[in-house]
Amino acid sequence: MMALSSSFETxxxxxxxxxxxxPGPDPTLLIVDDDKAFVxxxxxxxxxxxxxxxxxxSIEEAIAKVEAAPPAFAVVDMRLGDGNGLxxxxxxxxxxxxxxxxxxxxYGNIATAVTAVKLGAIDYLAKPADADEIxxxxxxxxxxxxxxxxxxxxxxxxxxxxIQRVYELCDRNVSETARRLNMHRRTLQRILAKRAPR
Numbered sequence: 001m002m003a004l005s006s007s008f009e010t011x012x013x014x015x016x017x018x019x020x021x022x023p024g025p026d027p028t029l030l031i032v033d034d035d036k037a038f039v040x041x042x043x044x045x046x047x048x049x050x051x052x053x054x055x056x057x058s059i060e061e062a063i064a065k066v067e068a069a070p071p072a073f074a075v076v077d078m079r080l081g082d083g084n085g086l087x088x089x090x091x092x093x094x095x096x097x098x099x100x101x102x103x104x105x106x107y108g109n110i111a112t113a114v115t116a117v118k119l120g121a122i123d124y125l126a127k128p129a130d131a132d133e134i135x136x137x138x139x140x141x142x143x144x145x146x147x148x149x150x151x152x153x154x155x156x157x158x159x160x161x162x163i164q165r166v167y168e169l170c171d172r173n174v175s176e177t178a179r180r181l182n183m184h185r186r187t188l189q190r191i192l193a194k195r196a197p198r
Contacts, residue, residue: 023139026072029053032062032088033077033104042075045131057081062088070096073138076121078105078112086112086119093120102137104129126161156197163191 023029029051033039036057043053051073056062059082065071066088074092076085085103092099103116103124116124123137163181170176174192178185 023050023073027051028069028071029073029075029138030056030062030065030071030092031075032056032059032080032085033075034058034081035077042131042134046075046135049131049135059083059085059087063091066092066095070099072096072099074099074101075104075134075138076101078103078116086115089116089119089121100138102134104134154197160191160196163188164196167192 027050029046031039031043031046031053032055033042034057039055039057043055046053054065054069054071056065057080059080062076070092074088076088076092078085080088085105089101089103092101097120099120101121103121104127105112105124123140125133125137163177166180167174167177170180174188175185177183178188181188
């Protein structure tokens, strides 16, 4: 098994099996993520599964590649160095309405997931997610509901992710984060000092 590392988590990429789904007549896939090592390894893993991949590490680069050749599939990270992946999803949908896009992020958030789906994403996977999960999401029959995850994030982990996201949005200002979360400053500091729960 090959390990795929991102800036958030380790993403395991199992070797291709004989039962891997076929992408279809147009296997073009654009992967948008600002973690260079992650993008390269995921691209290789997806190529082994039959996709013809291209990568972009910023919104600007992604939009230029979509303008030149809109892909049939896309995997887009929500948080990019130059903005929000939702902008890429919207641009993709405008250029190719039948594109199948999966949002991949380390910052799970229901409101953002709903926005991503409204903009045209077909699924929303929180990191860590492996290449087989991404392929399953990209190629799933839209009429078939996704199976519940085998190992979903615990309630403690979801809470921790939400706190981290608000903390980042407040430019790592503890006082402002505590105010917005309606939490005592010392309680927040204790949470931020601990490792992420499993």
